[in-house]
Amino acid sequence: MRTILVLNPKGGCGKTTLATNIAGWFAQRGKCVSLADCDPQGSSADWLAIRPDGLAKIEPAELNGNELLINRNTEILIIDSPAAIHDEKLVNITRAAQTVVLPVLPSAIDVRAAERFLRELVSHRKQINRKVKLASVANRVREDTLSAAKLEYYLQTLTLPNGSKIPYMTMLRASQNYVHAAEMGRTIFELAPSKSYYDREQWKPLLRWLSGPGSIPHSSHS
Numbered sequence: 001m002r003t004i005l006v007l008n009p010k011g012g013c014g015k016t017t018l019a020t021n022i023a024g025w026f027a028q029r030g031k032c033v034s035l036a037d038c039d040p041q042g043s044s045a046d047w048l049a050i051r052p053d054g055l056a057k058i059e060p061a062e063l064n065g066n067e068l069l070i071n072r073n074t075e076i077l078i079i080d081s082p083a084a085i086h087d088e089k090l091v092n093i094t095r096a097a098q099t100v101v102l103p104v105l106p107s108a109i110d111v112r113a114a115e116r117f118l119r120e121l122v123s124h125r126k127q128i129n130r131k132v133k134l135a136s137v138a139n140r141v142r143e144d145t146l147s148a149a150k151l152e153y154y155l156q157t158l159t160l161p162n163g164s165k166i167p168y169m170t171m172l173r174a175s176q177n178y179v180h181a182a183e184m185g186r187t188i189f190e191l192a193p194s195k196s197y198y199d200r201e202q203w204k205p206l207l208r209w210l211s212g213p214g215s216i217p218h219s220s221h222s
C-alpha cells in the first residue's frame, strides 16, 4: 500500500485541499483509495461525506485512538493531518508514511513556520528512522507577485538542516476553483475541464512524482 501524508503544522496552508485532490485524482484513475482524516476539525471527512454518488469512490479510513482502520483493499492511503502537530504525534504520523507532501503559503510567517517544522522533523529523525520522501508545494499563490517569486526561490533552494535537498514540485495558484470544488465534495479534476485546465496543468509535476518511483523510499517498493 502506498501511503501519502500531507503535512505542515501551520493551519490553513492547504493540507485538506491537497489531501482531497490527491485522493480524488488517484480514485479517478481506478485505484482503491482511502482517505484518513487525522484532524479533529474533520474537514476531509466532511468533504468525503458530501461527495456525490457516481464520482470515483474514496473510502474513509477511521481513526481509532492511534490506530487507523483501513479498507483492506486499499492501494493508496492519503492522510490529512491536523495543524499544530508536534513531538510524539508528529513522529507517529510521519512514521506511517512513505511520502510527505508539504504545502507552503507565500508569506514570511508561513516560510518561517515551515523552516521551524523541518528543523523539528530532522530532530526526530532517529524515531522516524525511515527514508521518507518529502517534497514541497507552493500553494494559494498569486502569480506575478513578489511574494510568489520569493516563495518559489525559497522552495527551490530548500534543504533539510542535515543538508539533504527537498524537491520542489509545483506552484498552485490561488483559485476559487479549489473553494468551489471543496464545497461540492469534488476535486478540481472533477470540474469542467475548460474551467480548471490551468489548475490541472499546475498539478502535473506533483502527480507525476506521486505516481512514480521517486516518491517511494527504496526499501519499500511494493
Ligand SMILES: Nc1ncnc2c1ncn2[C@@H]1O[C@H](COP(=O)(O)OP(=O)(O)O)[C@@H](O)[C@H]1O
Pocket: 010, 011, 012, 013, 014, 015, 016, 017, 018, 043, 083, 139, 140, 141, 172, 173, 174, 175, 176, 178, 179, 182
Ligand atoms: N490554491 C488555493 N486557492 C484558493 N483557495 C485555497 C487554495 N488552497 C486552499 N484554499 C482554501 O484555503 C482554506 C484553507 O485550506 P485548507 O486546505 O483547509 O488548509 P489546512 O487543511 O492546511 O488547514 C480553505 O478554505 C481552502 O478552500
Ligand SMILES: [Mg+2]
Pocket: 015, 016, 017, 039, 043, 044, 080, 081
Ligand atoms: Mg485541514
